[in-house]
Amino acid sequence: MxxxxxxxxxxxxxxxxxxxxxxxxxxxxxxxxxxxxxxxxxxxxxxxxxxxxxxxxxxxxxxxxxxxxxxxxxxxxxxxxxxxxxxxxxxxxxxxxxxxxxxxxxxxxxxTLFGALGAKEGIAVLAGTGSFAMGVNEHGDNFVVGGWGPIIGDPGSGYAVSASALRAAALAHEGRGPNTLISDKLKRHYGVTDIAQLKSVISADNTGSLTYLVREAACEGDGVAKKLIFEAGEQLAELAQAVIKRLDMDDARYKVVLTGGMTVFGDPLLSAFTASLRRECPSITIGTPFGxxxxxxxxxxxxxxxxxxxxxxxxxxxxxxx
Amino acid sequence: MxxxxxxxxxxxxxxxxxxxxxxxxxxxxxxxxxxxxxxxxxxxxxxxxxxxxxxxxxxxxxxxxxxxxxxxxxxxxxxxxxxxxxxxxxxxxxxxxxxxxxxxxxxxxxxTLFGALGAKEGIAVLAGTGSFAMGVNEHGDNFVVGGWGPIIGDPGSGYAVSASALRAAALAHEGRGPNTLISDKLKRHYGVTDIAQLKSVISADNTGSLTYLVREAACEGDGVAKKLIFEAGEQLAELAQAVIKRLDMDDARYKVVLTGGMTVFGDPLLSAFTASLRRECPSITIGTPFGxxxxxxxxxxxxxxxxxxxxxxxxxxxxxxx
The missing domain is CATH 3.30.420.40 (ATPase, nucleotide binding domain)
Known part of the structure; x- marks a missing residue:
């Protein structure tokens, strides 16, 4: 050529x-x-x-x-x-x-799918600011789940975890949820002295990247932050499960790969993802991203x-x- | 004077x-x-x-x-x-x-509180585009729960029910949730032929007023729509409960009033609200808005x-x- x-x-x-x-x-x-x-x-x-x-x-x-x-x-x-x-x-x-x-x-x-898999077939879960799962089976059938954006909601995405962090601080402030280290971190992040002030300072533009703060809190042992990461892992597994079921792909030949910015959460996210996925799809292979x-x-x-x-x-x- | x-x-x-x-x-x-x-x-x-x-x-x-x-x-x-x-x-x-x-x-x-109560004391739950509950007890202590806006979320609000309606259609489309009459109504509302197209047509500006569509679907017997209204009633009751507990107001002297645009849902919403509130706060009086x-x-x-x-x-x- x-x-x-x-x-x-x-x-x-x-x-x-x-x-x-x-x-x-x-x-x-x-x-x-x-x-x-x-x-x-x-x-x-x-x-x-x-x-x-x-x-x-x-x-x-x-x-x-x-x-x-x-x-x-x-x-x-x-x-x-x-x-x-x-x-x-x-x-x-x-x-x-x-x-x-x-x-x-x-x-x-x-x-994203083929980059994550480095193969013709398999399932990739992309968890960045948004989230979706996509798969292609041996017959070439493909199916996408998620990717609906912030209004409908992308469970397990960076935006969703950020919104959940804000919600956790709001509930703690109202005495409706457990106290969390996230609250003080949010106050510092937004430069406010009281969580109630978040009502007037947050907007769609400045709420997408609070995941670093959740990661910090989890590293410091915060139970609420750990729970948010665990739940994100489970929700991302649900996306993969929906694709696997639709395309009849619960088979060791097929690989599932989790990729995107949320993977900076490391093992806590990946183990929740893996454990949850294994429960529903015991035969599938869980792999690391190709590229x-x-x-x-x-x-x-x-x-x-x-x-x-x-x-x-x-x-x-x-x-x-x- | x-x-x-x-x-x-x-x-x-x-x-x-x-x-x-x-x-x-x-x-x-x-x-x-x-x-x-x-x-x-x-x-x-x-x-x-x-x-x-x-x-x-x-x-x-x-x-x-x-x-x-x-x-x-x-x-x-x-x-x-x-x-x-x-x-x-x-x-x-x-x-x-x-x-x-x-x-x-x-x-x-x-x-809003005093207009709904027509009294010095009591609890008002406002459920419009957003939602909050506010109370004043006999000592003049007051407390507000909710009112966080669409990003943190106002459970039981018109915006939340609209977003839930979109989510229900998305899940049905993916085969992850039950079919619902809401899907066809949303397609007509946005002028699209496929629910997947919602990804590109919805924005924060055009998603606040889908409640009429949920009401229609519920009137036509749709189970998903009925569930959304039921859940909204329960969530609004939770707001009231949090205020009642904080201000120690579970007493027949005090009246709780539900008001705002969400009340167009009528009895299905109000009965869910009342039943849920009664479980946690059996002594409180539930009344109708003063004005x-x-x-x-x-x-x-x-x-x-x-x-x-x-x-x-x-x-x-x-x-x-x-």
């Missing part, structure tokens, strides 16, 4: 979200040749202009790092939430500015070009990308 | 929220002489300028309806959420535009002027205002 100048063809993956954008250039064998990371590119959060700028900068950076010209890209996959509706505009810009011929706009849920969503985006680019996900390709990917 | 021209003095109440503003002019005996209703005046929702305009229009309307000059107002109480911080600006405007001398900026929670928050605001104006809340005054208020 070479271009008109006899150069070997390369593959490009673009993975983006609200806070960062990553571009990766790899060869046909799964070897990462260049990689660059820039700011957020989810157009729903940063607007299309800033998103497009981040994508172009990340792609230019990855091409430079790989010392590759855009003409060598055989296939490019772009997996950014909210970007599909801007696909024509972004493609035009990437062609005009970088000379990048054609880009595939794929699902960020699929890139980031950018690995999954690269896998989608290979798939689109008809390059099979061989063991060699996947192990090269793992060794050079991660 | 007369003014410099020998005219009897009057009392003014201003009650405002996100969607409406009411002004009431009454005499010293509790007889309502004039009343006017205008648009919303919560400055956090409509901005200060629109809020001030609504207040001035409502006050002018009530004075005109009472054929009274501003100089006859002995005491005015203004109970609007978020207005306390604008008190100087609003007072200046009311004095400049209407010649209204001095206005008391009081708590909208207190006006709207504007009645409470008027009571605060009387209190500020040293006019006692006699039975005569309260019964005049009830007869002429409600």
């Amino acid at each position: 070479v271009n008109d100048f006899g150069e070997s063809m390369l593959f490009l993956a673009i993975d983006g979200g609200g806070t960062k954008t990553e571009a990766v250039v790899a060869d046909r064998g799964g070897r990462c040749l260049g990689r660059a990371v820039f700011g957020g590119s989810n157009p729903n959060f940063v607007g299309f202009e800033a998103a497009a700028h981040a994508v172009a900068a990340a792609v230019r950076g990855a091409l430079e790092a790989a010392s590759a010209s855009p003409g060598r890209i055989a296939e490019a996959a772009c997996c950014i939430p909210g970007m599909k509706k801007h696909r024509e505009e972004l493609s035009r810009l990437l062609e005009d500015e970088l000379g990048l011929a054609s880009v595939l706009y794929d699902s960020d849920m699929e890139s 980031p969503p950018s690995a999954g985006a690269l896998m989608l680019a290979y798939r689109a070009a008809g390059v099979p996900w061989s063991d060699d390709l996947l192990s090269s990917l793992k060794m050079t990308l991660l | 007369v003014n410099d021209f020998g005219e009897s003095m009057l009392f003014l109440a201003i009650d405002g929220g996100g969607t409406k503003t009411e002004a009431v002019v009454a005499d010293r005996g509790g007889r309502c002489l004039g009343r006017a209703v205008f648009g919303g005046s919560n400055p956090n929702f409509v901005g200060f300028e629109a809020a001030a305009h609504a207040v001035a229009a409502a006050v002018r309307g009530a004075l005109e309806a009472a054929s009274a000059s501003p100089g006859r107002i002995a005491e005015a109480a203004c109970c609007i959420p978020g207005m306390k911080k604008h008190r100087e600006e609003l007072s200046r405007l009311l004095e400049d535009e209407l010649g209204l001398a001095s206005v008391l900026y009081d708590s909208d929670m207190e006006s 709207p928050p504007s009645a409470g605001a008027l009571m605060l104006a009387y209190r500020a002027a040293g006019v006692p809340w006699s039975d005569d005054l309260l019964s005049s208020l009830k007869m002429t205002l409600l």
Whole structure:
């Protein structure tokens, strides 16, 4: 597979979200040749202009790092939430500015799934600010559970744990729940002297990242914080269970992987997740993530070009990308 | 109590929220002489300028309806959420535009409480878009539970029931919960063909008023909808219980009143509320609301002027205002 100048063809993956954008250039064998990371590119959060700028900068950076010209890209996959509706505009810009011929706009849920699994089949639970579980079985059937966002609620997500931490402090303040170290930490975080003042200072913008505070409290032995982490693990297991049941995947061949920002909670979260999942789905294998969503985006680019996900390709990917 | 021209003095109440503003002019005996209703005046929702305009229009309307000059107002109480911080600006405007001398900026929670009770003591549970319970005992001690807003959550509120309705449809869609008539109603409401599309169409702005849809579904016999209403009643009872326990008010002398927009659910909500409350607080009296928050605001104006809340005054208020 070479271009008109006899150069070997390369593959490009673009993975983006609200806070960062990553571009990766790899060869046909799964070897990462260049990689660059820039700011957020989810157009729903940063607007299309800033998103497009981040994508172009990340792609230019990855091409430079790989010392590759855009003409060598055989296939490019772009997996950014909210970007599909801007696909024509972004493609035009990437062609005009970088000379990048054609880009595939794929699902960020699929890139997350395949990146986490490093395989065609299995179940991935993504627990970041939001949460969802997705699976693909041996027949290629797939199913998604969760990902409803903060209003309907994503149990076990960072946002849900943050809201639960606020709720725990509110209940303690009203004498309706146990005291918790979380209360003092929240007061410091928001610079207030009384939990009742939270009513006027919190908003959707400043409540998404209180998980660090729950982690601190749990490390200091706080029972309420430990319970929140335990419950998050159980709720994430429920997402996985729903997928496993729907796709009839309770079988040792299939791997379940928990990934995303919530995994910073470490063993307390993972053991609750594992114990709860084992109770309902005793045969399933619980594994560790293969790689980031950018690995999954690269896998989608290979798939689109008809390059099979061989063991060699996947192990090269793992060794050079991660 | 007369003014410099020998005219009897009057009392003014201003009650405002996100969607409406009411002004009431009454005499010293509790007889309502004039009343006017205008648009919303919560400055956090409509901005200060629109809020001030609504207040001035409502006050002018009530004075005109009472054929009274501003100089006859002995005491005015203004109970609007978020207005306390604008008190100087609003007072200046009311004095400049209407010649209204001095206005008391009081708590909208207190006006709601006293309006609902028509008494010095008791417990009121307000269940509107948000929810809270407030009580005052015979010693004058008061305590508030709830009112935390949509992020921390107000159980039993219109917002909470709306979010639960969305969640029920999401779970049914995923095969994780029972089917419900709510699903089709939500699809019609949002103009989508698939519940999964809710992920992209719902926002904090368009999810507050789905209760009518839950009510419809319950009337058509939907079990999920009935359960949501039952749970809301139980959760509102928990708010009341927490106040009753804190203030040691489980006594037949004290009345608990449930009020606000959620009461459109009628008996299914009220019976769940009553049954749940009776289990924990067997001695308390459960009553019906005395009047709207504007009645409470008027009571605060009387209190500020040293006019006692006699039975005569309260019964005049009830007869002429409600």
